[in-house]
Amino acid sequence: xxxxxxxxxxxxxxxxxxxxxxxxxxxxxxxxxxxxxxxxxxxxxxxxxxxxxxxxxxxxxxxxxxxxxxxxxxxxxxxxxxxxxxxxxxxxxxxxxxxxxxxxxxxxxxxxxxxxxxxxxxxxxxxxxxxxxxxxxxxxxxxxxxxxxxxxxxxxxxxxxxxxxxxxxxxxxxxxxxxxxxxxxxxxxxxxxxxxxxxxxxxxxxxxxxxxxxxxxxxxxxxxxxxxxxxxxxxxxxxxxxxxxxxxxxxxxxxxxxxxxxxxxxxxxxxxxxxxxxxxxxxxxxxxxxxxxxxxxxxxxxxxxxxxxxxxxxxxxxxxxxxxxxxxxxxxxxxxxxxxxxxxxxxxxxxxxxxxxxxxxxxxxxxxxxxxxxxxxxxxxxxxxxxxxxxxxxxxxxxxxxxxxxxxxxxxxxxxxxxxxxxxxxxxxxxxxxxxxxxxxxxxxxxxxxxxxxxxxxxxxxxxxxxxxxxxxxxxxxxxxxxxxxxxx
Numbered sequence: 001x002x003x004x005x006x007x008x009x010x011x012x013x014x015x016x017x018x019x020x021x022x023x024x025x026x027x028x029x030x031x032x033x034x035x036x037x038x039x040x041x042x043x044x045x046x047x048x049x050x051x052x053x054x055x056x057x058x059x060x061x062x063x064x065x066x067x068x069x070x071x072x073x074x075x076x077x078x079x080x081x082x083x084x085x086x087x088x089x090x091x092x093x094x095x096x097x098x099x100x101x102x103x104x105x106x107x108x109x110x111x112x113x114x115x116x117x118x119x120x121x122x123x124x125x126x127x128x129x130x131x132x133x134x135x136x137x138x139x140x141x142x143x144x145x146x147x148x149x150x151x152x153x154x155x156x157x158x159x160x161x162x163x164x165x166x167x168x169x170x171x172x173x174x175x176x177x178x179x180x181x182x183x184x185x186x187x188x189x190x191x192x193x194x195x196x197x198x199x200x201x202x203x204x205x206x207x208x209x210x211x212x213x214x215x216x217x218x219x220x221x222x223x224x225x226x227x228x229x230x231x232x233x234x235x236x237x238x239x240x241x242x243x244x245x246x247x248x249x250x251x252x253x254x255x256x257x258x259x260x261x262x263x264x265x266x267x268x269x270x271x272x273x274x275x276x277x278x279x280x281x282x283x284x285x286x287x288x289x290x291x292x293x294x295x296x297x298x299x300x301x302x303x304x305x306x307x308x309x310x311x312x313x314x315x316x317x318x319x320x321x322x323x324x325x326x327x328x329x330x331x332x333x334x335x336x337x338x339x340x341x342x343x344x345x346x347x348x349x350x351x352x353x354x355x356x357x358x359x360x361x362x363x364x365x366x367x368x369x370x371x372x373x374x375x376x377x378x379x380x381x382x383x384x385x386x387x388x389x390x391x392x393x394x395x396x397x398x399x400x401x402x403x404x405x406x407x408x409x410x411x412x413x414x415x416x417x418x419x420x421x422x423x424x425x426x427x428x429x430x431x432x433x434x435x436x437x438x439x440x441x442x443x444x445x446x447x448x449x450x451x452x453x454x455x456x457x458x459x460x461x462x463x464x465x466x467x468x469x470x471x472x473x474x475x476x477x478x479x480x481x482x483x484x485x486x487x488x489x
Contacts, residue, residue, distance in 0.1 A: 001025050003065055003083060006040065006097045023064045023083065028101050029161065030094060037062030042094040045069065067094055092190040095160040099194020102164035106137075106171050106178045108318050109195055111230065113182040113223045114203025114240075116361045117307045118156070121203060123335045124311035125179045131328040132320055137170050139163065140181030141355075142336065142462060146170060157186025160194055167195070177318065182230075184209055184222040192230050199317050200231040201238035203310055205245050206360030210388040220245060227252050236260065236317040238310060241267040261317050263309040270313045275302050277371040288312070288326050295330050300352075301339045301368035308332060337461025339365060342478045343485040349375075349449040351485070353477045355461025357384065357411070359394040365456060366402035375452030376404040380445045381459045382411030382438070383421055385467070392421065396429030405448070406432040409441035411459040412467040438466060439480055446484040457481060 003023045026038030032054035035041050041058035043051035043066055055066055065083040069090045087093040099105075112121050122138040126145060129136035137146040139158065144151040144166050157180070158166065170178055182192055182200075205220055213219040227237060227249055237253050239246050242264035253260050263270035274285035281298040284305055297305055308329055315325045334340055343351045350372070356365045362381065370377055379399050383392045399406045408425050410418045422434055435441035445455055457477045460466075466475035 001101055003040070006065075006100050007085065008100075025065065025101070028098060030159075032058045032061070035061040035063050037064075039063050040065040040067065040097065042067040042090060042097075043069070044090055044094060067097070089190070092193050095190045095193040097194070098160040098164050099196075102161075102168045104171050105164070105167040105196065107176040108178070108199075109167070109197050110179040110199040110201065110314055110318070111182040111192060111195070111197045111226055112179060112201040112203065112310075112314075113184070113187065113226045114201075115206045115208050115358060116356075116364065117203040117303070117310070118181040118183075119355070120304065120307040120335045120338050121201065121310045121314070122179045122181050124308050124332055125314050126177075127332055128311055128315045128320070128325055128328045129177045129318075131331050132315070132324055134177050134320070135175050136177040136179070137175050138179045138181075139166055146173065146175060148173070155186075156181050156183040157191050160191050163191060164194065179314070182223075182226050184219055185212060187225045187230070188213070188222040192226075195230070197226075197231050198235045199238065199314055200226045200235065201310055201314050202227070202240055202243070202246075202249055203307070204240055204243045204360070206358060207391050207394070208358045208388065210390060211386070224249065224252065227258075228256075231256075231258065233258070238263065238313040238317055240264050240306065240310065242306075261313045263313045264306065270309050270316075272305060272309060275305055277302075279372070284329070286326065288316075288322050291323070293326050295327070297329055297332065299332060299334055299339070300341070300372060301365065302371075303364040303368055304339060337463070337478075339368070340461075340478070343446075343481050345446070345449050345485055347449065347451045349451065349453040349455065351446065351449075351481050352454070352456045353461060353481065354456055354458050356381070356456075356458040357460075359391055359398055362395050362458060363398045363402065365458065366399070369454055369456055370402070373452070373454040375450060376454075377402070378405040378407075378445055378448070378453060378455045379403040380407045380409055380438075380441050380455070380457045382409045382413075383425055383459075384412040385414035385416030385418070385421055387414075389424060392424040393428035396425040396427065396432065400429040400431060405445075407441050407445050408432045408434045409438045410436055410466070410468075411438070412463075413469075414467045415470050418468070438475065438477075442477070442480045443484045446481060 025040050028040045030042040030044045035058045041063040067085045112118050119141045122140050126136045126138040141156045143154045237260040241262040261269045265272050271287040276283040286293040316322050337355050340353045342353050354365050356362050460477050465472040
């Protein structure tokens with residue numbers, strides 16, 4: 001690709017190297033170690049290192065262009081073979097350049113944001129498209145999921161290079177429908193700004209990631225960017241009308257003349273009128289654009305019904321027939337690590353694994369599972385290290401209020417003192433049992449189950465490792481539970 005194609009619409013303030021605007025760019029990266037002859041290097045500031053310090057390394061490796069937040073280094077002024085591209089927001093410009101370099105992308109791209117439910121909504125959206133003969137894929141916490149299989153190892157919202165390589169791969173594979181999880185980190189770091197997002201969806205907003213965003217206002221602003229800047233002007237929006245910030249998002253959409261479909265109990269379009277719990281799911285009474293439906297949703301937890309309705313609204317926004325899409329809800333399958341029934345004991349008690357790791361998520365999963373509990377509702381959970389400290393006592397308090405028995409354990413302490421994390425949780429959970437080792441905590445909880453009890457292991461869901469002192473140790477909640485139930489521990 002010619003450099004001038006990557007810079008189309010760009011206004012130069014520093015003209016260094018512009019005479020080489022017709023140079024061919026053979027690659028693009030923000031990692032100087034990956035630079036080769038003909039590459040464009042993005043010198044981005046990072047948490048631990050600054051790409052500006054590696055400009056000379058990139059140039060010596062053959063970079064023909066450098067995107068930088070400042071003007072060209074003075075010692076490079078004598079080098080006319082490199083085009084320096086100063087930009088006040090290099091991360092955003094980088095994402096746009098990557099989007100131009102890795103084309104084409106699938107025709108229908110959806111981005112889903114919100115505190116909880118993104119993974120479930122993404123997976124349910126993908127499933128509905130598949131059920132309705134629209135080959136589809138999802139990208140997010142569960143990895144890249146496509147008709148030919150899944151690939152793990154992705155961030156919730158991958159960096160621009162990884163994200164666009166995945167989109168190009170999907171396009172070449174004939175996939176024209178894809179849904180992406182849009183995390184607050186990804187949005188604030190402009191990772192999605194090079195994507196033609198046609199539909200943007202919002203699930204809910206509650207406390208999370210304040211170690212990064214510091215305030216709820218900043219956290220909301222990051223997610224709000226999906227609707228103010230990332231969603232293309234001719235796109236559609238899907239929002240949860242029951243959430244307190246729905247009105248603010250709606251006002252934004254109105255100002256941009258963007259149509260929306262809302263869902264929820266107070267919605268106008270996709271309305272949840274009633275839920276009735278059954279052992280293996282729930283019966284939903286819905287009104288979808290004025291038409292009544294009564295159907296079985298084979299998912300446990302009323303918050304999962306909201307996730308399913310968000311997915312339903314998304315696929316309708318993408319052009320699917322509302323009746324066909326609504327009928328497909330009865331064929332949905334549960335998402336790995338999301339209210340996943342992983343074992344039953346000999347006395348009939350059931351054990352679930354869930355990804356809940358925020359106060360709101362813990363509250364939702366316990367309130368939902370109470371309807372399926374005949375005797376005692378029990379929970380094992382912890383809080384991650386090097387993350388928002390303020391949510392720890394909140395989660396402890398909620399767990400104590402809503403569960404009959406609570407065990408506090410470790411959950412990815414990372415570089416923090418695990419005992420201090422547990423103490424912060426327990427400060428608001430006086431009746432809880434504290435068992436540091438997660439395997440021991442799970443074994444204790446499983447062995448304590450009596451007839452009619454229900455146990456949820458919360459926090460890690462689908463994850464396969466436990467981060468301790470910065471080292472990832474193999475650990476799987478699902479396998480841990482099943483090993484205990486089989487009598488191996």
